[in-house]
Structures are given as C-alpha cells and as structure tokens.
Amino acid sequence: MRFTFKTDYDQDIRIVKHGGYVWSYGVLLALLALAPFVLSSYLQSQMVFVFIYAIVGVALMILTGFTGQASIGHAAFLAIGAYTAGYMQSKGIPFVVYFPLAAVLTGGIGVIVGFPALRLHGIYLVIATIAFGLIVEEVLARWESVTHGNEGMRVKALDILGWVMPRDGAAFYVLTLLTLVGVLVVALNLLRSPTGRAFIAIRDSETAAKSMGIDLAGYKVKSFAISAAITGLAGALFAHKMSFISPEMFTLLLSIEFIMVIIIGGAFGLHGAVMGAVFMVMIDPVLTELKDGLPGAAGRFFGMAGMKGAIYGLIIMMFILFEPLGLYGRWLKIKLFFQLFPLYKKATFKRQKTYVKSERNR
Amino acid sequence: MKLSAFKAALLGAAFGLAATPAMAQTRVTNQGVTATEIVLGTHQDLSGPIKVWGVPVYAGMKQAVEEINAAGGIHGRKLRLIAEDTQYDPKKAVLASQKLIEKDKIFAMVGPMGSPTVLAAQDILFDAGVLQLFPLTAAEFTFKFDPAKPQERLKFNNLLPYVESTRAGLKYMIELKKPKAVCIMYQDDEYGKNVFDGFTLQLTAMSLKAASVTTYKRGASDFSAQAAKMKADGCDLVLMGTVIRETIGLMAESKKLGFAPVWLGATPTNVIEIPALGKELVEGMYSISAVEIPYRDTAKGKVKIWADSYYKTNGSEPNTQAVIGHNVITTFAFYAELAGKDLTGAKMLAALESGKEFRDIFGSPPTKFSTTNHLATTITQVHIVKDGRWVVVKEGLGF
Numbered sequence: 001m002r003f004t005f006k007t008d009y010d011q012d013i014r015i016v017k018h019g020g021y022v023w024s025y026g027v028l029l030a031l032l033a034l035a036p037f038v039l040s041s042y043l044q045s046q047m048v049f050v051f052i053y054a055i056v057g058v059a060l061m062i063l064t065g066f067t068g069q070a071s072i073g074h075a076a077f078l079a080i081g082a083y084t085a086g087y088m089q090s091k092g093i094p095f096v097v098y099f100p101l102a103a104v105l106t107g108g109i110g111v112i113v114g115f116p117a118l119r120l121h122g123i124y125l126v127i128a129t130i131a132f133g134l135i136v137e138e139v140l141a142r143w144e145s146v147t148h149g150n151e152g153m154r155v156k157a158l159d160i161l162g163w164v165m166p167r168d169g170a171a172f173y174v175l176t177l178l179t180l181v182g183v184l185v186v187a188l189n190l191l192r193s194p195t196g197r198a199f200i201a202i203r204d205s206e207t208a209a210k211s212m213g214i215d216l217a218g219y220k221v222k223s224f225a226i227s228a229a230i231t232g233l234a235g236a237l238f239a240h241k242m243s244f245i246s247p248e249m250f251t252l253l254l255s256i257e258f259i260m261v262i263i264i265g266g267a268f269g270l271h272g273a274v275m276g277a278v279f280m281v282m283i284d285p286v287l288t289e290l291k292d293g294l295p296g297a298a299g300r301f302f303g304m305a306g307m308k309g310a311i312y313g314l315i316i317m318m319f320i321l322f323e324p325l326g327l328y329g330r331w332l333k334i335k336l337f338f339q340l341f342p343l344y345k346k347a348t349f350k351r352q353k354t355y356v357k358s359e360r361n362r
Numbered sequence: 363m364k365l366s367a368f369k370a371a372l373l374g375a376a377f378g379l380a381a382t383p384a385m386a387q388t389r390v391t392n393q394g395v396t397a398t399e400i401v402l403g404t405h406q407d408l409s410g411p412i413k414v415w416g417v418p419v420y421a422g423m424k425q426a427v428e429e430i431n432a433a434g435g436i437h438g439r440k441l442r443l444i445a446e447d448t449q450y451d452p453k454k455a456v457l458a459s460q461k462l463i464e465k466d467k468i469f470a471m472v473g474p475m476g477s478p479t480v481l482a483a484q485d486i487l488f489d490a491g492v493l494q495l496f497p498l499t500a501a502e503f504t505f506k507f508d509p510a511k512p513q514e515r516l517k518f519n520n521l522l523p524y525v526e527s528t529r530a531g532l533k534y535m536i537e538l539k540k541p542k543a544v545c546i547m548y549q550d551d552e553y554g555k556n557v558f559d560g561f562t563l564q565l566t567a568m569s570l571k572a573a574s575v576t577t578y579k580r581g582a583s584d585f586s587a588q589a590a591k592m593k594a595d596g597c598d599l600v601l602m603g604t605v606i607r608e609t610i611g612l613m614a615e616s617k618k619l620g621f622a623p624v625w626l627g628a629t630p631t632n633v634i635e636i637p638a639l640g641k642e643l644v645e646g647m648y649s650i651s652a653v654e655i656p657y658r659d660t661a662k663g664k665v666k667i668w669a670d671s672y673y674k675t676n677g678s679e680p681n682t683q684a685v686i687g688h689n690v691i692t693t694f695a696f697y698a699e700l701a702g703k704d705l706t707g708a709k710m711l712a713a714l715e716s717g718k719e720f721r722d723i724f725g726s727p728p729t730k731f732s733t734t735n736h737l738a739t740t741i742t743q744v745h746i747v748k749d750g751r752w753v754v755v756k757e758g759l760g761f
Contacts, residue, residue: 042460049453141550150552152478168460168486242452244481246552249452284454288446288461306409308447 013192015185032177036170044173048241049281050274051176052234057261057273058180058187059230064259065267066191067223068203069118072255073129076136077228079250080106081235086155086245087146095160099236106232107225114224118217133255140247152246155239167241176237180274183230187270190226199223264319266326275327283312325349388512390707391491394469399440400698400705402427402691403462405483406475410449414606414635415683416475419498420445421676422687423473425668430695437703441695444468448479455479456486463490470495470710473690477501477552488513491707493714496520496690500527500629501552505737518714520693520729520738521686522652524553527629528560529567529761530742531650532601536568539624541599543573545592547585547612548603550577557603557628564761573597578608585612586619593621602627609647610640617643624648626744634681637750644747648755651743653726655682655752664723689722693729693738696720727758 004011004018016022036044056074063069081102088098117128140147147153158165158172165171190196198219201209210216239245257280265276291302301307323330329349337344394401404423407416423443431440444466446458455474462468463486470493474480477499484503487494493516497504500523507514536544546561548554554577565572574595576588589612592600600623602609609631616622627636627649634655636644658669658679668688672680697720698705701713719728727741743757 040464042457042464045457045460049457150550150555152481152552154481166489168489242456242482243485244452244478246478248478248551285457285461288458292465309409309449 015188015192029181033174036173041168044170045168046281046285048167048173048176050277051180052238052241053258053261053277053281054274055180055183055234055237056231056258057265057277058183058270059227059234060258060262061267061270061273062187062190062199062230063223063227065262065269065272066196066203067199067220069220069223070122070126070259071129071224071227072126072252072259073113073131073133073136074227074231074258075250075252075254076133077106077110077231078235078238078254078258079136079140079245079247080109081232082155082239082242082245082250083140083147083153083235084232085236085239086153089156089159090153095158099233102236103229103232106235107229110225110228111221113228114221115217118220118224130252130255133250133252137247137250140250147247150247152244155243155245157243158240165240167243172240176241179233179237183233184270184274187230191270195219195222260316262326264316264326266328266330268325269328271331272326272328275331279327283315284308287311388515388711389491390493390516390711391469392706393467395439395705397439399442400436401466401468402441402443402470402472402694403446403459403466403468404443404471404473404475405446405448405455405458405462405479406473407450407479408445408447410447410451412450412476415498416447418676418678418681418683419473419475419687419690422672422680422684422689423691424687425672425675425684426688426691426695429671430691436695436698437705439705441691443472443691448475450476450479452478452482455483459483459486463487463492468492469707470694472496472694473498473687475499480504484517485513488516492516493518493707493710495694495714498686500524501556505735507736509734515711515736518731518736518738520689522629522739522742523737524556524628525560525563526740526761527650527652527742528557528601528603529564530740530759531626531628531648531744532561532564533568533761534744534756534759535599535624535626535648536564536570539599541624543596544570544599544601545574545576545595545597545623546572546601546603547576547578547588547592548601549605549608550579553605553630554603557601561601561603567761578604582608583611585615588612589615589619589621592616592623593619597621597623599624599626602631604628605630606633606635606639609636610643613640613643613647626650632682632745632752634679634752637747637752640747641750645750647747649745649747649752651745651752651754652739653682653685653722653724654743654754654757655745656680656685656724657751668723685724689724689726692722693720 035047056078060074063071084102084105085098113132117125120128141150157167165175198214201212201214202216202219206216261276261280262273264279265272287302287308291299294302333349406420407413408420427441427443444462446462448454448458471487472495475498480497480499481503484494495518497519500521504517505519507517544565546558548558574592574597576591578585578588602625604627609627613625625647627647629650629652632649632651656665656669658673661669669680672684697713698710700718701709714731715733717730717732719730721728727739729738731738742759744755744759745752746755
C-alpha cells in the first residue's frame with residue numbers, strides 16, 4: 001500500500017495525488033486515443049455512446065451525487081442541447097459557436113427550471129423534474145417551425161470550420177473523448193472549489209450547510225445549471241452521433257437510463273459516472289454477444305425476445321440490493337482488500353453519517 | 363519524377379471524372395454471399411413499445427426463410443437471417459446495424475422496423491454499400507432518393523405509403539358515400555400527420571372542406587370530447603388516423619352518443635385485432651388497405667398452406683404483420699433469383715431496378731421498381747368489417 005507523505009496543505013486538494021495517477025491515467029488515455037486505429041467501427045461507435053453517456057453521467061453526478069438533488073428530467077436537457085445543435089447547424093452557424101451555445105442555452109433553461117423546482121425536496125423535486133421532461137417533449141413535438149415536430153430532424157455531419165467529421169470516424173471519436181476529458185477536469189476542479197464544497201455540504205446536511213452560511217437556493221440552482229449545461233454539450237454530440245433526432249427519443253425512459261448510470265456506477269465519485277456509462281451502453285452488446293456466441297440452448301435462451309430486458313433489470317436490482325455503492329464502490333473495496341490483505345474489515349465502508357434524524361425538521 | 367507521377371495521377375483522375383456520367387457509381391457490397399448461403403440482417407422491435415408489429419413480422423420473415431431454404435434456397439444458396447432487437451430505440455438500431463454489417467457481414471438489411479430507428483441507422487448501411495430493403499415504415503425517406511447521391515440508390519420500399527393510400531381510399535369513399543361533412547381524427551404524431559396530409563391534399567384536390575379536425579395524443583384512452591365535437595359538427599364521414607385501441611375507443615364512445623357516421627380507418631387499422639377486439643362495435647367500419655387479409659378457414663391454395671403453417675409454428679392466427687414479413691423475404695428472394703447464379707451486390711441492384719414485376723401469394727398489387735422509382739406500389743384497397751372479418755370492397759384504387 002502506498003502512503004503519501006503530506007508536507008503541504010495543497011496536497012489535500014491536488015487532483016494528481018501521487019505519481020501513480022500520472023502513469024495509470026496516462027496509459028488509459030493513450031489506449032483510448034489508440035482505440036480508433038485498432039477497433040472496428042462497431043466497437044468505436046459503442047465507445048462514443050459510452051463517452052456521451054459518461055458526460056451526462058458527470059452532469060448528473062454533480063447534481064445528484066454531489067449536491068443530493070435527484071433529477072429524472074435530464075433527457076430533456078439532452079434534447080435541448082441536441083435540438084440547439086441541429087437547428088443552429090441548419091441555419092449555417094458554425095460548430096465552434098453552437099457547441100458552447102448549446103451548453104449556455106441549456107444551462108440557462110436549467111436556471112429557469114431550477115428556481116422554482118429546487119424549492120422542492122426529495123420526491124417532490126423528482127416529480128417536478130419528470131414534469132419538466134414531459135413538457136419539453138411536448139414542446140419539441142409542437143414547435144414545428146424549429147423542431148419539425150414528430151417528423152424529427154435530420155442532423156448533418158459535424159463540421160469544424162470546413163473539417164467534416166463523419167459520425168463513425170476517428171475524428172468524431174476523439175472529439176467526444178476530449179469533451180469527456182474536459183468535462184471531467186472541469187468537474188474535478190469544481191469539486192475542490194468553494195462552490196463544490198458547498199454542494200457537498202448541502203448533500204450531507206441542508207441544515208448544517210445553512211447554519212454555515214450557505215445560500216441553499218442559490219447553490220442548488222447553480223448545481224442545476226452546471227449539470228444542465230454539461231448535459232447540453234452531450235446533447236449536441238448526441239445529435240451528431242444519431243444524425244437524426246425526434247421527440248420520441250428523449251423520453252422519461254432515457255432520463256431513467258441516465259439515473260441508472262450513476263446508481264450503477266456509484267453515486268459518490270466521478271469514476272462512477274464513467275463506469276456506469278460503460279455498463280449501461282455495453283450491457284446490450286454483451287448480451288447480444290452471448291446470444292450469438294453461446295451454442296445451442298444457451299444461445300437461444302439469450303436470444304429470447306425480452307430476455308435482454310429481463311437480465312438487464314435483474315442486474316440493476318442486484319446492484320441496488322447488494323452493492324448500493326455501485327461499480328466504483330465495489331472496485332474500491334476490491335482494491336482495499338488487496339492493499340490491506342489480510343487485514344481488510346467489512347466495516348470500513350459502513351455508513352458513518354449519524355445526523356440523519358435532525359434532517360427531519362427542515 | 364515524383365511530380366510527373368503526381369501529374370499522371372491528376373490526369374487519370376480528371377479522365378475518370380470526365381468519363382463518369384453525371385450519376386456516379388453506386389457502391390454495393392458483395393459481402394455475405396458465399397457459395398452456400400446469403401446472410402441477411404434485420405432489426406426489429408421484439409420487446410419494446412411496438413412489438414405487436416415486430417414479433418409477427420419477424421415470425422413471418424423467419425417462416426419465409428425456412429420455406430425458401432426447404433425448397434433448396436436461391437440458386438443453391440440458403441438464406442440466413444440474423445435479427446437484432448432494438449426495442450424501438452434509435453441508439454440500439456445504430457449499434458445493431460453496425461454489428462450486423464461488421465460482425466455478421468450481412469449482404470442486405472431487410473425489413474428493419476420503425477421510422478426513427480430506420481432513419482438513424484440508414485446512412486451506416488449506405489456507407490457500407492448494404493442495401494436497405496423494404497423497411498417497415500411507409501415514410502418518404504425510405505424510397506425517395508437524391509440521384510446526385512449514388513449511395514441513396516440502395517433504398518427500396520414495398521409498403522403502401524400513408525399519404526398516397528389515404529388519398530386513394532378517401533377519394534373512393536367520398537365518391538361512394540357522397541358525404542356532406544368529411545371529418546378526421548388523427549394521432550398526434552408522425553403517422554397521424556401523414557394521414558392528415560393525405561386527407562388535406564385529397565380534399566383540396568376535390569375542392570371540399572374539412573368539417574372537423576380533431577386529434578388525440580398517443581396512448582389516450584378517452585375520446586368523448588372528440589366524438590362530441592364531431593357529432594356537433596355534423597360529420598357523416600370520419601377518417602381515422604388511429605391505430606387499434608383508439609379506433610375501438612372512439613367508435614364505442616360515439617355509439618353511446620348516438621353518433622353513427624361512415625367510419626374509415628387508415629392502413630394501420632386494417633388488422634385482425636380490430637374485429638377481434640371491437641366485435642359488433644366495429645361492424646360496418648371501412649378501412650384502407652394494401653392487401654387482402656388471409657383467414658385460415660377461408661384461404662385457398664398457397665395462402666392456405668402458408669396460413670396453416672404459420673399457425674402451427676407460432677400458435678397465433680396469421681395477420682397483416684406476418685403477411686408483410688413474409689413478403690419482405692419473398693420479394694428479396696425473387697430479385698436475388700433474378701440477379702443470377704453469381705450473385706453480387708451490383709447484380710442485385712440491377713435486378714431490383716430491372717422493372718420486373720413480383721407478385722406475392724396473397725394477391726397484392728404487383729411490386730415493381732425502376733432506376734427512378736424505388737417505391738413498389740401506391741395501389742390501394744378498401745375493406746369493410748362484415749361478420750367480424752375484413753372483406754374487400756374495392757381494389758385497384760388510385761387518386
């Protein structure tokens with residue numbers, strides 16, 4: 001096990017805690033950068049979806065994982081980002097302008113929604129975000145002059161100042177990867193800033209945070225806006241990846257998929273967002289692989305209609321029952337087990353929070 | 363030296379460009395065709411919101427594949443159909459298409475299901491030179507193509523499009539019944555809008571005016587407001603851009619109100635589920651259709667054999683969806699047969715565009731494509747529910 005000898009207070013908030021970070025993430029990045037030259041476009045396409053889901057996962061992680069505000073309306077933000085991209089591109093606005101603008105616009109809508117919604121707590125907030133998702137879906141279907149209604153909208157290939165990036169090409173892959181890395185770096189920095197600390201304080205105890213002088217409503221709206229803006233970025237990429245968007249693609253089901261990303265990944269760290277995205281996107285192709293790869297009855301078993309959905313639901317239930325900390329939590333436990341071997345004790349990950357009761361009278 | 367080689371290449375390119383006619387060559391893949399088999403791919407909704415369509419269509423396709431293989435295949439090659447379940451999710455359709463092309467090396471995509479799913483995945487097929495044959499959506503993008511984009515020539519459709527069929531069916535009904543007030547109720551989505559477009563175009567063409575236009579949201583179950591409005595507007599012919607449940611719901615509600623116009627459903631209402639579920643409520647209802655629905659006990663000849671065999675393997679009555687699935691495969695087989703013994707992508711495309719007519723066993727209007735038209739037919743029928751069954755009133759309709 002590695003012990004970091006701390007000689008400076010800055011070391012507590014440093015993103016790169018020790019040398020191991022540099023080489024392990026360096027190798028990961030190098031492998032990811034090499035991937036498009038090695039993998040088939042089927043696998044590459046899956047990776048692009050993983051990246052897009054991971055971007056949304058990071059956005060939700062900031063809102064749900066770190067600020068403690070649930071949202072089942074993120075498909076709507078994705079839709080706003082996607083339609084902004086599609087509409088602006090059709091009006092001849094270049095990518096370098098509409099890509100950030102998709103984030104700004106979505107973030108702006110996040111603020112507008114956030115102000116009334118975030119005065120609600122818990123389940124009521126969830127209901128409000130569902131309502132928001134439904135409203136956006138409805139607006140997309142009705143506002144035909146912009147969205148083409150239910151007919152949907154074709155989105156042309158991404159074009160950065162004359163450099164056309166087909167959606168299955170290496171360039172598009174790299175762009176999505178860079179966006180994800182950028183979003184991760186921003187999120188990491190955000191979380192070690194006073195704003196991020198305030199988010200975490202709100203998550204852990206609103207009463208305590210308030211008594212520390214944190215403006216609850218203000219920070220919640222901020223969190224909502226940042227989360228929405230990041231989702232907007234993902235939306236723009238999603239539109240280009242799909243090449244066609246229609247209101248029925250951004251339903252409640254997609255929002256639930258996004259929530260599952262962070263629940264399965266582990267709603268307490270950014271690793272969780274990425275791991276959850278890998279799981280959510282890859283599970284389907286893996287089950288397809290089982291269907292095709294296994295011989296005879298086993299293959300037929302996985303090939304049965306609806307079997308994928310059942311297995312998928314089962315896995316999710318198992319996670320919630322037996323590993324509420326998600327994939328990342330499991331990974332940390334496994335890592336610690338080997339680091340401390342043979343001294344690992346289960347209680348290490350027991351929940352320490354004991355002030356839950358005081359939250360009742362908020 | 364280097365420069366001259368470059369010049370030669372440029373010159374060659376220039377000649378190449380000059381030699382090619384305005385229409386560039388369409389690339390068609392030859393993958394998936396071996397000495398013993400032809401690999402076909404499809405993506406269906408087998409467990410999602412429109413599985414009522416996906417499951418029987420796929421069953422119909424599978425059965426046709428088995429029949430063709432049992433009869434010795436196409437020039438000795440057996441068909442192998444690989445299906446992926448997309449659950450009507452465009453993301454999954456994109457991934458499924460890439461998987462089918464790259465891993466399974468399909469020769470053609472046959473009968474993929476749904477508008478958003480087909481549209482999101484179609485240029486992947488075109489880029490790979492894979493034919494997109496007879497998708498299960500009657501939308502325009504599945505057959506209309508831009509001659510300037512050679513890869514778009516790879517799409518063909520044999521379904522009856524909503525707009526054209528609605529026009530033809532409505533024209534016939536208006537001439538037959540001479541209604542005073544023609545009305546429409548349609549589902550508020552892409553499908554309903556297509557029916558509404560057909561309705562508006564036809565009324566304009568016949569210089570009539572719509573007496574009442576009402577809509578409902580997909581999944582709605584209460585139609586009292588719509589029925590009351592149409593009754594108040596004095597409708598005596600109502601076109602329904604509905605699916606199954608809404609059709610029956612609207613007619614039940616109208617019966618309560620004593621509102622009894624002539625009912626005409628768009629093509630999706632022409633399924634056996636309507637008389638099966640609606641019973642006496644839907645007696646006398648008309649619908650627009652592409653093909654006569656086979657019933658097991660009244661069918662004759664090949665259709666009878668087919669219907670019995672479908673019932674035996676699937677344990678359910680053969681329906682319109684199964685007929686469409688069957689036709690997807692048999693149409694492919696017909697043109698693959700036509701393409702000859704040494705089947706290649708280019709020969710397949712040429713066979714499809716040859717203008718040769720394909721007639722199915724169900725007596726549908728003939729399927730025929732050309733270099734400029736990739737839509738098989740717009741010839742429409744009108745059916746009526748009589749004693750719990752769909753009966754053909756008139757066939758061979760146009761507008």
